[in-house]
Structures are given as structure tokens and as C-alpha cells.
Amino acid sequence: MKRIKVNLDKQSATSYEICIGHNILDRIGLVIAKSNLARHYIVITDSNVSSLYREELLTALKNVNLNVDLIEFPAGEISKNTDTVLTIIKKLINLGADRNSALIALGGGVTGDMTGFIASIYMRSIPYIQIPTTLMAQVDSSIGGKTGIDLPEGKNLLGAFFQPKSVFIDLQFLKTLPDEEFKNGLSEIVKYGIIDDMELFNILERETENIKNRSMDLLELMVERSCKIKRGIVEIDEMDMGVRRILNFGHTIGHAIEAESGYMIPHGNAVSIGMIASARISEKLNYLSSEDRNRIEHLIRSIDLPDHVPTSISMEGMLSKIRTDKKKKGDSVHFVLLKKIGVPFINGSVKEAIIRETIEELRK
Ligand SMILES: NC(=O)c1ccc[n+]([C@@H]2O[C@H](COP(=O)([O-])OP(=O)(O)OC[C@H]3O[C@@H](n4cnc5c(N)ncnc54)[C@H](O)[C@@H]3O)[C@@H](O)[C@H]2O)c1
Missing domain, CATH: 3.40.50.1970 (Rossmann fold)
Known part of the structure; x- marks a missing residue:
């Protein structure tokens, strides 16, 4: 143990x-x-x-x-x-x-x-x-x-x-664990790779098939690394007043998709789409290279997590959910963006036009 x-x-x-x-x-x-x-x-x-x-x-x-x-x-x-x-x-x-x-x-x-x-x-x-x-x-x-x-x-x-x-x-x-629940958890592990651990991200890219087949050795490695990452962040910010917010990578748009679907889209799926959106926003604002953005999208797809927002989900509904979030947090959506894989930061001033443009691109 x-x-x-x-x-x-x-x-x-x-x-x-x-x-x-x-x-x-x-x-x-x-x-x-x-x-x-x-x-x-x-x-x-x-x-x-x-x-x-x-x-x-x-x-x-x-x-x-x-x-x-x-x-x-x-x-x-x-x-x-x-x-x-x-x-x-x-x-x-x-x-x-x-x-x-x-x-x-x-x-x-x-x-x-x-x-x-x-x-x-x-x-x-x-x-x-x-x-x-x-x-x-x-x-x-x-x-x-x-x-x-x-x-x-x-x-x-x-x-x-x-x-x-x-x-x-x-x-x-x-x-x-049913497949859908397994994927839900994988989406959080992908998030840890993106926000904190390039080595974990590399393993996820390299071992996609073995991970999907639930290799116990790989699961042990991924669970242990993920727990250590979360432990590290919680130790610094137990009460969620600052750095712990980076754990919300992909969650701002993810929550809006989840809520607007009436919770029919599972959390992990919604966060996967949200992570792609956040990577694209990071690239549009010239923080993230297109190569890193591509790697993120490719990994999410190869793990069979969704990469687009269903057209049945209302754009205005999503934006209004994001705006409500913004009001709650004092007029700034705490978007977690990326400088590169493993280097996240919090940006309080992402313009709605960019969010709209990105969601539009991802609607299929
Ligand atoms: N406290 C936090 O920091 C935190 C972080 C993220 C999410 N959450 C909360 O976690 C909840 C979602 O958790 P979840 O995804 O584990 O959902 P869940 O607890 O509903 O479990 C999902 C499903 O899997 C079944 N299940 C559980 N273990 C199983 C197993 N070993 N084999 C077969 N079936 C099994 C459950 O009965 C359930 O039907 C949400 O309410 C969310 O708000 C909390």
C-alpha cells in the first residue's frame, strides 16, 4: 500500500x-x-x-x-x-x-x-x-x-x-465501473496532466490504448500522480482562495455546457469540451502555441472524450450561465488559461466575444 x-x-x-x-x-x-x-x-x-x-x-x-x-x-x-x-x-x-x-x-x-x-x-x-x-x-x-x-x-x-x-x-x-463513469475520471486525469504534469501528459499520449483497457499498473501510476498533484494544490490553498482555482481548468465553459444540457451531458464530457475551449482561447490570446493546443485536442479525442458542443445546446444559454458565474465572483470570470502544457494561470478578463467565437467553432 x-x-x-x-x-x-x-x-x-x-x-x-x-x-x-x-x-x-x-x-x-x-x-x-x-x-x-x-x-x-x-x-x-x-x-x-x-x-x-x-x-x-x-x-x-x-x-x-x-x-x-x-x-x-x-x-x-x-x-x-x-x-x-x-x-x-x-x-x-x-x-x-x-x-x-x-x-x-x-x-x-x-x-x-x-x-x-x-x-x-x-x-x-x-x-x-x-x-x-x-x-x-x-x-x-x-x-x-x-x-x-x-x-x-x-x-x-x-x-x-x-x-x-x-x-x-x-x-x-x-x-x-461503467465506461461512462471511467471516462468521467479520465477527463480529470487529463486535466491534471495539462495543468501540472507534462510527464503525466506524455504517459497519457503514449499509453492511450492500455489506459482505455484499464491496465491496473497504469491506473495505479495515474491515480498516484493525480493524488499528489491535488495534494500539492490543496496544501497551498486549503480553502480555495487562490491557486486551487487552477483545478477549474475547463470548468467555466464545462459547467455552462453541463447545466445548459440539463445535466444530460456528464461532468467529465462537459469538462473535456471546456478544456478544448480553454486551450483555444489561450491560443487566440497568444499565450499557448498551436502545437500544444493540438496535442491537447488530440489527446482528448484519442481517449474517446467529446470535442464539440452539441448544436442542441443554446449558445445564449451557455453565455448567460457564464455571465451568472461572473457576477457571483465579482465581475470577472476566473478563466484558467495556459502558457504551455503544465503552466496554467488565471485570467480575469477574457472578453465575451472570444468565448462566443470559440464556442461557435466547437458547435457541431
Ligand atoms: N468534493 C470535491 O472536491 C468534488 C470534486 C469533483 C466532483 N465532486 C462531486 O462528485 C460528484 C460526482 O461523483 P461521481 O462521478 O463519483 O458520481 P457518483 O458518486 O454518482 O458515482 C457515479 C455512479 O457510479 C456508481 N459507482 C460508484 N462506484 C462504482 C464501482 N466501483 N462500480 C460500479 N459502479 C460504481 C455509482 O453508484 C453511481 O451510479 C458530484 O456530485 C460532484 O459535485 C466533488
Whole structure:
């Protein structure tokens, strides 16, 4: 099991480890038992992950004599809301969960975000552990302590920064992940290559076929590098006040596409198109070479991620979403642009005409 330390403050009170390996559920049980974090553990998981992995995880935890219960909720983003939170909280009360209890999030980003949020508010906060099971959650959402749920008015509007006590990444979970979810995570890995790691970008270009075939060795390498990149950024800017914004590369236009499609276009797909748009804007503004822009587009296509905005998505709708974002952030859209692959920067003054022209080019 590889271990990556996340150092968040001088006192180390909120620091934790990310452990990565294959088939490590038994080891996870042992490490949790040794940590003496709580007297009672409650696994929170969604219906899909529960049917695949509940027995295996519960057995691993019971084998080391942990007192453990499980709460399940219906899978999907649609569950990431106040109703599910209150339902889970009532179940926690019925199970006798108290300040000597800890939660274990077993699942994708929905489970992790919601479990972390419940942990942050239940009895004025109890500890929690992340066991991410989607590629997206393994390389992104389980690390960094952003927790939260959606409101009818928008996504992730209610939440808190609340760090997990540890993150355990078992790559075996990825074997059962549907293709669409796998691609969702790949899109975030491509993003890390573009914003921070030329070597990772080169590996993605060279090994496209093996990656699509889910080679475990490559997945381990990519997940580990991605976790280290996110760790590095979160360590500098835990509360998302500055440099952490570079993680939003491709997200400004990506979010607009996602929202304007009524969330029919998955997040990873929308971000892929957004990354191409951002690379083109960077080139138009003479920051990025056409060679680097070409490499980005080629990689995204060869990994089978989408490269165009469907014409069914309204241009005006997208621009209006981007403008709303702009208002929220004090009249400047924080566009993450590139000087070259691995060198991003934040530009607060991209003109709407350039955004419009770029989206127009990408509409097919
Ligand atoms: N906290 C953060 O920093 C952060 C960052 C990015 C995204 N997010 C959030 O993450 C969420 C998206 O996460 P996600 O893409 O993991 O979605 P998800 O949690 O809904 O999981 C996607 C689907 O895969 C299924 N699944 C999970 N693991 C599986 C496995 N091993 N085998 C088979 N099926 C499996 C789930 O049941 C679900 O149907 C969004 O709500 C987003 O806002 C949070």
C-alpha cells in the first residue's frame, strides 16, 4: 500500500494520509482498527456500490472486531440533497451514533461529498473516512475536504470544508465501473496532466490504448500522480482562495455546457469540451502555441472524450450561465488559461466575444 501524506496545518490536526493499493480491503480494516478513531463505525454507501461491495467491506471491518453498521441511499446525483441528509441523520440517531462514532464514505463523489457534509454537522462534527470507488472520486473529490450537497437553486450550494481522517483508494473497485463513469475520471486525469504534469501528459499520449483497457499498473501510476498533484494544490490553498482555482481548468465553459444540457451531458464530457475551449482561447490570446493546443485536442479525442458542443445546446444559454458565474465572483470570470502544457494561470478578463467565437467553432 502506497501512502501519500497531506499536510494541512502546522499542528497537523487536519493532516491525513491517502493510501493506495490493489485489493486492500483487509489492510484497510487493519489500519482503521489500529487508528482507534472511534468505537462505532457507520458505512454510508449508495445502492449500486452497496450491492457490489457491502459484504466485502463489512466482513473486512468485522474481521478486525470493529463495531460497524451500514446505511444505504439510492444511487445518483439526485440523492445529494437535504432530504437524503436528514434521512441518513435520523438513521444515525436510531443506530445510536454519537461523538465516539465515525462515518465511512464508500462510493463515488456523491457519497463522499454527502457523507463528509453529514460528518461535519452531525453532533457538531464527527470524524469520517473516504473509501472512493469511482475514478473521479479517487483522483479528485475524496481529496481536499470539500463536502456538500445540492439545493434546488444549484449544485453544491450547501457545504463545508471538512477534511477526512484518511482516504483509502483500492484500485480493484475500478473493474466494475461503467465506461461512462471511467471516462468521467479520465477527463480529470487529463486535466491534471495539462495543468501540472507534462510527464503525466506524455504517459497519457503514449499509453492511450492500455489506459482505455484499464491496465491496473497504469491506473495505479495515474491515480498516484493525480493524488499528489491535488495534494500539492490543496496544501497551498486549503480553502480555495487562490491557486486551487487552477483545478477549474475547463470548468467555466464545462459547467455552462453541463447545466445548459440539463445535466444530460456528464461532468467529465462537459469538462473535456471546456478544456478544448480553454486551450483555444489561450491560443487566440497568444499565450499557448498551436502545437500544444493540438496535442491537447488530440489527446482528448484519442481517449474517446467529446470535442464539440452539441448544436442542441443554446449558445445564449451557455453565455448567460457564464455571465451568472461572473457576477457571483465579482465581475470577472476566473478563466484558467495556459502558457504551455503544465503552466496554467488565471485570467480575469477574457472578453465575451472570444468565448462566443470559440464556442461557435466547437458547435457541431
Ligand atoms: N468534493 C470535491 O472536491 C468534488 C470534486 C469533483 C466532483 N465532486 C462531486 O462528485 C460528484 C460526482 O461523483 P461521481 O462521478 O463519483 O458520481 P457518483 O458518486 O454518482 O458515482 C457515479 C455512479 O457510479 C456508481 N459507482 C460508484 N462506484 C462504482 C464501482 N466501483 N462500480 C460500479 N459502479 C460504481 C455509482 O453508484 C453511481 O451510479 C458530484 O456530485 C460532484 O459535485 C466533488
